[in-house]
Amino acid sequence: MPNVTEFVSEYGGLLAQGTVDTLAMLFVSTALAYVLGIAIGVVLYVTSPTGLRPMPAFNAVLGWIVNMTRSIPFIILLVALMPFTRAIVHTTIGVVGVTPPLVVSAAPFVARMIEQSLAEVPRDAIEAAEACGASIPRIVRSALLPEALPSIVRGVSITLISVLGYTAIAGAVGAGGLGDIAIRYGYYRYEDEVMVVTVILLVVLVQVIQSTCDVIANRIDHRK
Amino acid sequence: MISLQNITKVYDGSDVPALDGVSIDIPDGDIFGIIGISGAGKSTLVRCINLLERPTSGHVIVDGTDVTDLTGAELRAYRRRVAMIFQGFGLLAQKTALDNVCFPFLASNGRVTADDRAKASELLARVGLADKADSYPAQLSGGQQQRVAIARALACDPEYILCDEATSALDPASTQQILDLLRQINEETGTTILVITHSMDVVERICKNVTVLVHGKVVEQGPVEQVFADPQDETTKALLGRVSWNA
Numbered sequence: 406m407p408n409v410t411e412f413v414s415e416y417g418g419l420l421a422q423g424t425v426d427t428l429a430m431l432f433v434s435t436a437l438a439y440v441l442g443i444a445i446g447v448v449l450y451v452t453s454p455t456g457l458r459p460m461p462a463f464n465a466v467l468g469w470i471v472n473m474t475r476s477i478p479f480i481i482l483l484v485a486l487m488p489f490t491r492a493i494v495h496t497t498i499g500v501v502g503v504t505p506p507l508v509v510s511a512a513p514f515v516a517r518m519i520e521q522s523l524a525e526v527p528r529d530a531i532e533a534a535e536a537c538g539a540s541i542p543r544i545v546r547s548a549l550l551p552e553a554l555p556s557i558v559r560g561v562s563i564t565l566i567s568v569l570g571y572t573a574i575a576g577a578v579g580a581g582g583l584g585d586i587a588i589r590y591g592y593y594r595y596e597d598e599v600m601v602v603t604v605i606l607l608v609v610l611v612q613v614i615q616s617t618c619d620v621i622a623n624r625i626d627h628r629k
Numbered sequence: 630m631i632s633l634q635n636i637t638k639v640y641d642g643s644d645v646p647a648l649d650g651v652s653i654d655i656p657d658g659d660i661f662g663i664i665g666i667s668g669a670g671k672s673t674l675v676r677c678i679n680l681l682e683r684p685t686s687g688h689v690i691v692d693g694t695d696v697t698d699l700t701g702a703e704l705r706a707y708r709r710r711v712a713m714i715f716q717g718f719g720l721l722a723q724k725t726a727l728d729n730v731c732f733p734f735l736a737s738n739g740r741v742t743a744d745d746r747a748k749a750s751e752l753l754a755r756v757g758l759a760d761k762a763d764s765y766p767a768q769l770s771g772g773q774q775q776r777v778a779i780a781r782a783l784a785c786d787p788e789y790i791l792c793d794e795a796t797s798a799l800d801p802a803s804t805q806q807i808l809d810l811l812r813q814i815n816e817e818t819g820t821t822i823l824v825i826t827h828s829m830d831v832v833e834r835i836c837k838n839v840t841v842l843v844h845g846k847v848v849e850q851g852p853v854e855q856v857f858a859d860p861q862d863e864t865t866k867a868l869l870g871r872v873s874w875n876a
Binding site for chain 1: 679681704705706707708709711712713715716717718719720721722723724732733735736737739765766767778781785
């Protein structure tokens with residue numbers, strides 16, 4: 406198969422670098438989005454009108470901000486945030502330059518996923534924790550989050566896969582990664598083989614992410 | 630002694646009060662029943678006692694101290710004196726039986742010591758589940774889960790145990806086990822037990838005194854034998870009638 410050997414020698418390094426860049430963007434920005442998103446999601450849950458510390462006005466404003474951020478298309482957000490991005494990471498291109506907009510875009514999404522996972526925890530388990538004399542931070546840390554963990558892990562796969570989609574979009578503005586390669590080589594230069602291989606790599610990534618998260622979620626879930 | 634004084638609770642957006650001027654004295658060491666049909670306000674009442682629900686007006690007096698407006702650390706300290714058992718058990722599904730029993734220690738001290746774990750193991754043995762320490766709630770039957778919940782309730786050495794329909798989700802054999810266990814605890818430790826139920830059968834088997842609640846109001850109150858022998862109110866008669874019809 407001389408074609409395969411030729412292809413690998415010509416594009417192997419490029420595709421390997423693209424995969425590494427994609428994974429770096431994906432995991433760094435998702436991890437940061439979870440730091441922010443868990444905090445926002447917990448606050449949304451705790452301050453909801455039926456929550457542990459109802460603050461309806463604050464909750465409505467926060468919910469509105471989250472919705473607003475989520476409603477901006479990623480490509481627009483990416484461009485709109487450029488001054489902010491330049492201010493904090495001193496570049497707007499490459500893996501580093503695209504991380505801030507990825508985080509800003511994913512965090513509200515994560516917040517809603519976390520809120521949803523927390524809402525699935527049975528009410529009486531939380532009331533029992535409250536009735537034991539636990540403080541709200543204690544309930545969140547030792548009861549709510551551990552109880553919601555399997556659901557949160559299932560949410561991680563959904564988040565990772567949508568952020569993976571965003572990284573491909575970010576490729577359009579020079580972020581690097583597989584999306585960037587697909588656009589530059591496959592779309593602009595009509596090199597179909599490169600496009601097909603990047604798509605295959607993305608498909609494999611999605612499958613691996615989904616399966617891994619499912620296995621972990623099932624392993625840590627003791628409800629059966 | 631827990632003394633409820635003129636407790637009224639009106640939920641937001643509702644015209645009808647869930648509780649309407651309820652006054653009850655629960656003597657120390659008693660097993661005290663509060664019975665009523667669904668929607669009578671029983672659960673609201675018990676949740677007002679440990680302040681999971683705040684009364685709209687009225688006072689909850691415990692040993693002469695008004696606890697109605699407690700907040701923060703004082704509220705949490707008070708809640709540790711008043712344990713609660715739920716119809717749905719309220720166990721943490723991702724924690725083992727032992728860790729569930731240890732939760733009150735975590736809640737009060739922020740950590741669980743080796744002594745705490747030893748005490749929790751003893752409590753599990755006390756409720757007959759020594760061999761289930763490492764089981765998760767989903768691996769236990771309903772009756773076993775409720776016994777874990779009782780062990781958890783005992784972890785803080787409570788002065789009062791509130792049982793909110795604690796046996797309503799259980800089969801007759803498990804119900805009997807739980808009621809026997811509660812009676813033993815009451816006899817051995819003198820813990821006051823408040824039993825909320827819609828079942829006259831439960832009241833008859835375990836309670837010394839009973840209050841009948843209808844539409845958020847107390848309609849009858851007294852020693853169980855007296856109320857059973859000579860019911861004054863129509864609802865009490867109906868509740869009694871239904872039991873004899875079922876039997």
